[in-house]
Amino acid sequence: MSPKHNRGGRRPRIVFIEPAETQVRVLTTEQTARLDAALNEVAAAPADVKQHATASALRDYQHDGMRVIFYATALGSILIVTYVEAD
Secondary structure, eight states, X not given: OOTTTOTTSOOOEEEEOTTHHHHHXXXXXXXXXXXXXXXXXXXXXGGGSOBOSSOTTOEEEXXXXXXXXXXXXXXXXXXXXXXXXXX
16 A cells, blocks of 8 residues: 555654744744644645646745745655745
8 A cells, every 4th residue: 555545554654844843943833833734744644745836856835824834854754844924
């Protein structure tokens, strides 16, 4: 079974790099809760997230006022978050 369909399997580890770490530090409690929900969605099926408009290796998740740009390692075991935005 492919990882895309193995939703009950092991989820990838999520790592934040700069500037995403800085962006997360200034989020409100409510925004952090929405970010957690967004990251859970992304981790469940990272390949289902649309590609970023200008960089095909990046994925761009947008929902409920949150935007998370990330890429996955070759085996998909780590998601590297490069950008976080909250309204």
